[in-house]
Amino acid sequence: MILTFDFSSPVPIYLQIRNQIVIGIAEKKLMPGEKLPTIRALAEESGINMMTVSKAYQLLKQEGYIITDRRSGAVVADSGKASVRPESLDALRLYISELRLSGMSREEILALCARLYEEGEKK
Amino acid sequence: MILTFDFSSPVPIYLQIRNQIVIGIAEKKLMPGEKLPTIRALAEESGINMMTVSKAYQLLKQEGYIITDRRSGAVVADSGKASVRPESLDALRLYISELRLSGMSREEILALCARLYEEGEKK
Amino acid sequence: MILTFDFSSPVPIYLQIRNQIVIGIAEKKLMPGEKLPTIRALAEESGINMMTVSKAYQLLKQEGYIITDRRSGAVVADSGKASVRPESLDALRLYISELRLSGMSREEILALCARLYEEGEKK
């Protein structure tokens, strides 16, 4: 599990970390119960400040994606613990609208969604 | 077509305007060729700063969703003229990941996407 | 509304800020719609770092006690928007247990609770 960053993106770094970990869990690159790197380790290997990594972890914890155990650091939570953010639904609606306006058909869009879904299944 | 704003959202106002207009076009509340309100009019009726509305219109124009005509102001462009933002794909992947982690099955997610797509078709 | 801090307390500063503002709202020293000091102003007058104050405000926002408006800073939200944290109930149970074990009777405890409640009513 390697993280990559786009420092020129409007998406803040801590959210980029959070997003990649969420996708990693969904696509089973990170399994429930698996240990995440410690804040310090992740900060060091990625060159990101500890506070920033910490912010990402706190967000992930608050959303229910990970559990931070005082003794052993952070581990991936069991699936189904996280709840969908209402903004996610709005955003999904928006992106599907954009795809349609770019000329994609209903079938193409659904096929795309299915493909994205299956990205995590085949593993 | 009424615009609503969430001033406490992290999404900047100009993007909220842009997003609502894009969804409006996709869901056919705004038809190709239809005139949009002038910047001044929209700013006044919604209590938003003109600079902010202007920024939204510039973005919409640049993305190909609207065309600005010196005489008649801004009109909705023909469908298929807009280009998909490359971030959209990543975002779609992220949102599908979130839906899956909330416990939704492949079928439920695809049904949701289809429903979001059809929101604009039935009209 | 003057904030006071106990730097030797195990309760972190940002929580002390949050708690005092919550109490202030409940006891009507801060009314719905009222503007809170800006992060910078509060940081300066209290000698606390901006980031710490910011953390308190973000928590208050997330819990629904305040709304941060991109234009005018933070204002007190309407009452009834916030939801009780389950930990609060546990903590209440704990404190009532402690009061009882210190020898207070049922009536004394209820009178104390009533008094604390009315602290905000008489204003």
Added chain:
Amino acid sequence: MILTFDFSSPVPIYLQIRNQIVIGIAEKKLMPGEKLPTIRALAEESGINMMTVSKAYQLLKQEGYIITDRRSGAVVADSGKASVRPESLDALRLYISELRLSGMSREEILALCARLYEEGEKK
């Protein structure tokens, strides 16, 4: 008397132990004079470090909830021996504020407090 732990809670483990024992005494699951498990036994059966359990017992002793006897280990002290922590009052004020802001009326709050009090009486 079974102890449960939330390792992802900000409340340190030793306090979680202490709190559960205090509630247990108040709700008469632990009676004055009753023997508590030894530090070693409690540590083993719950998988907690002995140092941590010891810290909890020291705190309980210092607060007057238990008495440690060289021969018979730790026993529950007589009621009324414990002293109220001064922070308790502030905390109570805070929690009542939170309940009020969640929309509960004076009567509902007092009824809740009475119910929490009686939790231990009916036994």
Added chain:
DNA sequence: GTGGTCTAGACCACA
């Protein structure tokens, strides 16, 4: 002007 983000360093309690 505002809030939001980030850095580089530090200290602390907990286990």
Added chain:
DNA sequence: GTGGTCTAGACCACG
């Protein structure tokens, strides 16, 4: 060892 907190300063996008 871990995560949690705090500081002092900086930059940025937004409106």
